[in-house]
Amino acid sequence: MTLDLNDKQIRILLVAEKLFAEKGFDGTSIRNISKDAKINIAMVSYYFGSKEKMLESLIYFRTSDLKMQLENLYQEAIEPMEKINKLIDLYITRINKNKCIYQILHFELSNKKRAVDIKSFTEVKRQNLISLEKIITEGQEKGIFKKDINVILLPPTILGTFFHFQMNRPYFEELLDLRTDEAFDNYIKTDLTKHIKQTIKALLINEI
Amino acid sequence: MTLDLNDKQIRILLVAEKLFAEKGFDGTSIRNISKDAKINIAMVSYYFGSKEKMLESLIYFRTSDLKMQLENLYQEAIEPMEKINKLIDLYITRINKNKCIYQILHFELSNKKRAVDIKSFTEVKRQNLISLEKIITEGQEKGIFKKDINVILLPPTILGTFFHFQMNRPYFEELLDLRTDEAFDNYIKTDLTKHIKQTIKALLINEI
DNA sequence: GTTTAATTCAAACGTTTGTTTAATTTTCCT
């Protein structure tokens, strides 16, 4: 699958991304999108074929470049624990920068109504897992990490903790008194990131 | 807020719960629900007033009894670490038994389109946090848990890990070769639960 | 048994939905 999108197509996708994230795919009409993007309602069908195909284009547009990021990380000449920390930073920064598409994916992945093509995204996850496994093995061979680690369940803990915090934003905003966007983002960058790093580190090095 | 639901109303809610979880609130029509529940389409408006009010009734119906469960746990005469393990078991069993409503809540909590009344659910979360804080303090006073623990971020790690695993079910089904519902549920009850318990234990007792 | 209230139903309501049409405008190439 390849995408060759012009400026106008990208503008439509950006508006659609925002609205899908806010109101869901079914909760957003083509008329909503065309109004915000200041285009005619026929343009969506003209450029993408249909509303669903536009969603597929959007997902591919936002996830296809993810592939290479973790592979590069493995090649860096730093300690395994440092790689893990960088990996967590990378995940949080990346997802925080692309909240909308991950919000959409989060819903669409568990939606039985549409069989939207997310093979490309699954492939990304598989690749990332392989990179993570390599880092863990490296750390084990150096005697830094302990032996029995369920690598498959590490991403759910890293991503799950972060997503859960994002999904319940209003609740944590009030609980932690984070009234501005800046305060909330800052808490993620400091306390939440620190918590996740601590959690994973504890899992990797402490014998229990 | 109180609810006095008759058998037919509950039957409607159960069908709605299933469909909302599968296809989303906006992705499910009243006609879908009435067909599956074998009732006339007018009955939803007749009993609940509107589709949105039905959602509110459903959320209240499913979450109002949650309140007391954790309070009892704190009172039990067992070690703090054992209480934490029981708490994790309780969360996983409870959510696993009520997958549908948590799937719905997960989406509705972050949906800007509807301002559905979830105050009752927020209150449940607050109460649970207080119970958890009491357990942690008890463990710290006994010298079992370490001092600086970010209690607020423990539920996101417990619940987030579990939800992330549930939300990406098709991916993990293939990755872990869990082809039947039984195999999947069994993996949750054994490996995933063990992983979460290990994670939290490592956070509570290991100095880093 | 009659009356009153609650329930159920088919039909219709006015909107909104995603998509298509056909005419028009703009862009690009020679």
Place this chain on the structure above:
DNA sequence: AGGAAAATTAAACAAACGTTTGAATTAAAC
């Protein structure tokens, strides 16, 4: 400049949406 291709438009399409209506049926009360 002229003609083919691409882009844009308003209008219309049938289908689906949530909700309401008013008559028919059942249940409850006296």
